[in-house]
Amino acid sequence: MPELPEVETMVRGIRPHIEGRRIREVRVPPCRCRPLLIEPRPKTIARRVAGATVDRIWRRAKRVVLSLSTGDAFAVEPRMTGLMLVDEAPDDSHLRLEWVFEPSPQHEVNSLWFWDRRGLGTIRLLTPEEQAVVFGPDRLGTDALEMTETEWREVLSSTRTAIKVALLNQKRVAGIGNLYASEILHLSRISPEVPAQELSRKQISRLANAVPAILNEAIRYEGSTLGDGTYRNALNETGGYQNAHMVYAREGELCPTCRRGTIVRIVQAQRSTFFCRVCQRKPRSK
DNA sequence: CATATGTCCTGAGAGC
């Protein structure tokens, strides 16, 4: 489930090991699992990365981006279970891609790995033109950490979709996923079921503040490792933010905010939403 | 155009 905080943690974790280094080769490790989406073909990748260095490692929405000296960039989308690792992996059987770097006296590690148990992740080597499309405003909205209150009002005013579902639409706002959407709405004291365009100015103001509050705190804790234990940072260590979750996966528990309601789970757009009906009350529709 | 639903994938856990 890597969302913005987890992907940001990956970027920060691999950056000191990888940034500025020359790629020796990119390898697809032997893996008995079904092949992951890697584009273009490994042979073409090998040709295009020859002699290139990784100039910059950054994040666009929920993707890890490795920008190369050639102008090309790897865009890595971990999706559900993908990880970027520089040390050990949870297991060796789901390693999907290895970037091997020229040895350097300042660095202990010479490989970067993409590990993905379920294999829903994708890795693409993009030309500058493709980057403009894939990272562009037609595909991805403003990063959730860069949104202004005015922008929030704009992107929410045009849809009747429930606010929780609207927050997951990456064209509207980029980086929020299922887990943090519930946490953000809880801190904002907004019902996940309210149509986005019916939010009051005050509610949008609270939302605009809650988004960076939640996401930055989650980054500080290096993300959330849920019950399945999949998510890990670049060193294969678990995150810590799951202990700070107020509502996510806390169905049946007393609401930690109002201490009156009980956390409930509902399904919206085939995804779980957790919230407290007492402090996230839905206004009576007009 | 906006909105809703289906699809991919693996392994954990439930239930019998």
Add this chain to the structure above:
DNA sequence: TGCTCTCAGGACATAT
């Protein structure tokens, strides 16, 4: 104990 079934949710494709 071992089988079958359901579920988790990233992004995108397709349908309405």
